[in-house]
Amino acid sequence: MSAAWWQWVASRDSLTARLVSAGGQRAFRVRLLDQRLGRPRRDEALALGLPPARHAWLREVALCLDERPWVVARSVVPLSGLHGQRLDRLGERSLGSWLFRQPDLERGPLEVSADPAPFHAASGPWARRSLFRHRRFAVLVQEFFLDRMADDLGLPSR
Ligand SMILES: C=C(O[C@@H]1C=C(C(=O)O)C=C[C@H]1O)C(=O)O
Secondary structure (H helix, E strand, O other): OHHHHHHOOOOOHHHHHHHHHHHHHOEEEEEEEEEEEEEOHHHHHHHHHHOOOEEEEEEEEEEEEOOEEEEEEEEEEEEEHHHOHHHHHHHOOHHHHOOOOOOOOOEEEOOOOOOOOOOOOOOOOOOEEEEEEOOOOEEEEEEEEOHHHHHHHHOOOO
């Protein structure tokens, strides 16, 4: 991985905040692609330690700068840790801006891959995921960096 991509992929603070800052004059927007109760994929259930058929809250978004998606993300939240948090009300507000305001937030190790997003057609160089915990609330956040981000920021292709 190039050093320029490492800066993005290995960062552990809010990606939303980093995108806003890197975007400069461009307008940041979270575009909601889908949110529903459903079955996580097998690898997601494993990462969360959930029994295979257990339903979870699924949220898929595109993080856009001037309406161009730079990152697409899919988050999976086990229902057992949801106590009154209305994630469906989040809508087009960033999950990160809520998450990073929570006290006692813990973030697990980042897992990196070059897998394409299974829910979006645009391709990209890198993907990563990590588990956030805040008391009993847990969310697996999976972020797929897209080629468009590399083009707009003049980053190397990988
Ligand atoms: C986890 C963060 O939030 C971002 C916002 C997301 C959303 O709104 O669904 C999803 C993934 C993240 O990239 C972050 O800012 O680091």
